[in-house]
Amino acid sequence: MAGRNKELANRKAPARRRLPAAEAARIEAIFARLAEANPEPKSELRYTNPFTLLVAVVLSAQATDAGVNKATPELFAIADTPEKMAALGEDRVREAIKTIGLFRNKAKNVIALSQLLIERHGGQVPQDRDALTALPGVGRKTANVVLNVAFHQPTIAVDTHIFRVSNRLPIAKGATPEAVEKGLEAVVPEKYLLHAHHWLILHGRYVCKARKPECARCILYDLCKFKEKTA
Numbered sequence: 001m002a003g004r005n006k007e008l009a010n011r012k013a014p015a016r017r018r019l020p021a022a023e024a025a026r027i028e029a030i031f032a033r034l035a036e037a038n039p040e041p042k043s044e045l046r047y048t049n050p051f052t053l054l055v056a057v058v059l060s061a062q063a064t065d066a067g068v069n070k071a072t073p074e075l076f077a078i079a080d081t082p083e084k085m086a087a088l089g090e091d092r093v094r095e096a097i098k099t100i101g102l103f104r105n106k107a108k109n110v111i112a113l114s115q116l117l118i119e120r121h122g123g124q125v126p127q128d129r130d131a132l133t134a135l136p137g138v139g140r141k142t143a144n145v146v147l148n149v150a151f152h153q154p155t156i157a158v159d160t161h162i163f164r165v166s167n168r169l170p171i172a173k174g175a176t177p178e179a180v181e182k183g184l185e186a187v188v189p190e191k192y193l194l195h196a197h198h199w200l201i202l203h204g205r206y207v208c209k210a211r212k213p214e215c216a217r218c219i220l221y222d223l224c225k226f227k228e229k230t231a
């Protein structure tokens with residue numbers, strides 16, 4: 001617990017940006033509506049503990065959550081800790097996840113990260129972005145998902161959906177995921193930061209789709225400034 005408190009204390013609060021009142025009100029309204037429609041958004045990935053969440057997120061790179069969820073229940077039933085995963089070995093992990101894209105490389109990473117968790121972190125998933133991104137196959141986005149979903153830290157993991165939605169509405173414009181992440185952290189009202197990541201992903205996945213956004217049924221229609229919005 002002392003370690004966790006130290007990690008939380010070391011975490012820098014994101015820089016906030018002061019917005020014109022009308023813009024702040026528009027962004028507040030966007031999140032108020034998303035919150036009202038889905039007060040407790042959840043990850044669509046299946047997991048049983050922080051370790052299986054970490055593995056599921058690693059497996060979901062360039063794959064769908066649904067595809068990952070088909071393969072993981074059997075794997076997690078026999079290996080839900082780094083020790084059990086490392087003992088299972090790369091060949092059996094590869095076999096278990098062979099329906100997921102890039103499975104060879106991902107199996108290698110899952111074994112290597114399990115071994116590192118045992119060696120460096122006593123078999124626990126660290127609650128710290130730098131420690132997480134030092135693990136094989138774990139980038140900033142994966143680390144942010146784990147910190148948010150498993151440890152309830154107000155991180156925003158910018159994936160393709162969040163990137164698109166955030167630039168379209170816009171909430172925070174940026175040319176890179178990291179620029180959008182920083183922009184969102186600066187303008188999303190603090191009370192919405194914890195769930196902002198899920199709301200924006202789900203909005204992008206099911207409504208504000210890449211090729212054909214479903215503007216006619218979008219609850220944010222009147223708050224959206226996207227020039228090409230339809231309907």
Ligand code: SF4
Pocket residue numbers: 168169207208209213214215218219220221224225226228229230
């Ligand atoms: S109105 Fe259309 S473009 Fe704007 S957020 Fe909604 S779905 Fe996306």
